[in-house]
Amino acid sequence: MAVSNIFKCNICGYKVVTSGHHESYRDGHGNRRPYGHPSPTSFEALVYGIKGFSARKYCFNCDQVKDIIVSELEKPAEYWNDFQNIPCKTFDPACEECNGNLYSELTGLICPRCNEGIFESELTGFS
Ligand SMILES: [Zn+2]
Ligand SMILES: [Zn+2]
Numbered sequence: 001m002a003v004s005n006i007f008k009c010n011i012c013g014y015k016v017v018t019s020g021h022h023e024s025y026r027d028g029h030g031n032r033r034p035y036g037h038p039s040p041t042s043f044e045a046l047v048y049g050i051k052g053f054s055a056r057k058y059c060f061n062c063d064q065v066k067d068i069i070v071s072e073l074e075k076p077a078e079y080w081n082d083f084q085n086i087p088c089k090t091f092d093p094a095c096e097e098c099n100g101n102l103y104s105e106l107t108g109l110i111c112p113r114c115n116e117g118i119f120e121s122e123l124t125g126f127s
Contacts, residue, residue, distance in 0.1 A: 002037060005124055007106040011117025018104045020055025021070060032069065049076030050083055057102035059095040060112050066102055068093050 004019040023035035025048040032054065033045070040046040052072035056065050071090040077083035095102055103109070106119040 003124060005104065005106075006122040007119040008122045009111035009114060009117040010120050012111060012114040014111055014113040014117075015122075016058050016065065016106055016119065018056050018058055018065060018106070020057070020104060021053035022055065023050045024052055024054050024069075025049060025076065026051045049078050051076045052088075055104060057104045058106060059098065059100050059102055060109075061098040061100040062095060063112050066095055068096075068102065 002019055002022050004017055007016045007018070008014070023037055024032050025035045025040075025045050027033055027044060027048060032052070034041065035045045035050050036042070050073065053070055054067055055070045056067050058065050069091060070093075071088050073083055073086045073088045075086060077086055093102065094100060107121045109119050111117045111119060
């Protein structure tokens with residue numbers, strides 16, 4: 001299930017949206033693609049099965065939200081709730097570009113745009 005978190009700077013109003021976890025699969029070429037939730041968005045997704053989960057996390061150095069893999073299953077899961085029975089590796093990756101930490105929770109952190117305000121949690125959405 002994917003949860004979106006919206007953070008807003010209390011001084012300049014800069015907004016950052018992070019989210020996760022998103023089901024994904026690997027196609028025949030090994031490329032990661034969104035699987036869809038709760039059911040697969042394509043026949044191809046259905047055939048390959050859920051292979052892992054991605055998240056969108058924020059890098060302060062790059063001032064960008066990065067789409068990264070946070071866990072990968074040992075074998076593809078056929079159904080969206082089947083993955084709980086399959087061993088999985090989890091990752092806590094750093095930013096690919098600057099090697100900085102990635103954040104999904106920004107509450108209380110200082111805004112990189114104005115260097116003055118702090119992020120407040122504005123809204124949480126489920127999808
Ligand atoms: Zn700000
Ligand atoms: Zn970065």
